[in-house]
Amino acid sequence: MQSTVRESSQGAAYHPPPSVLTQIARLSTMPMPEINDLWVEHFGQQPPTHNRQFIERRLAQKIQEDAYRKVAGHLLDRNHARIQALIEQSKYERASGEQVLLPGTSLTRTYRGKVHVVQVLEDGAFAYERQTYRSLSRIALVITGAVWSGPVFFGVKKSGKGKPKPKRRSTR
Numbered sequence: 248m249q250s251t252v253r254e255s256s257q258g259a260a261y262h263p264p265p266s267v268l269t270q271i272a273r274l275s276t277m278p279m280p281e282i283n284d285l286w287v288e289h290f291g292q293q294p295p296t297h298n299r300q301f302i303e304r305r306l307a308q309k310i311q312e313d314a315y316r317k318v319a320g321h322l323l324d325r326n327h328a329r330i331q332a333l334i335e336q337s338k339y340e341r342a343s344g345e346q347v348l349l350p351g352t353s354l355t356r357t358y359r360g361k362v363h364v365v366q367v368l369e370d371g372a373f374a375y376e377r378q379t380y381r382s383l384s385r386i387a388l389v390i391t392g393a394v395w396s397g398p399v400f401f402g403v404k405k406s407g408k409g410k411p412k413p414k415r416r417s418t419r
Contacts, residue, residue, distance in 0.1 A: 267314045271307045282306070289313070354383070354401040356390075363390055365401065 265273070274282065282302055286294045289309045294302050316323050332350075348354075352367040365386055366374040373379070375386045383397025391400070398404035 267311055270310050274303045274306060348403065354403065356401050358390055 274285075277285070279299065282299070283294055285306060286292075286302060289306065296302065312323060348367040350367055350369040354365040354367070354373075356363050356365075363375070363386075365383065368374055368379070372381055373383060373386060375389070380386050380389075383401055383403070384395060385397070387395035387397045387400035396404070
């Protein structure tokens, strides 16, 4: 079996860093003061809570991020940007039942024998035939010449037709 301790150029013993899995597995057996020190080492401040389970999970995530950033940092950055975009998008979910459209989504509708394709853009706008529009309803008007609900026209939202009408209560 080969030893993991080597001599450095200055003659001192060199211990290679433990693997990511080893570091994470060790968290559950570490005394709390050591875990707090590790937190400070990774985050530069004291832990925000005394909840050991939270601290261990967040440290495990941070240890993995740091290790994989060295190998494929661009993937972590891309994933982080995607997560932030999803968080931002979830703030604007509509109560109307409309689906939230992700940037890059293509909406396709055949109308009078012609296929119409609309791209959802990053800023919430839409691209149709080399033009940018702020609403699907405007695009539906351009296509049909009539006023339509754009989300209904493109099948993003169900039409209000056929819904049972709310029952009215008597005021007597």
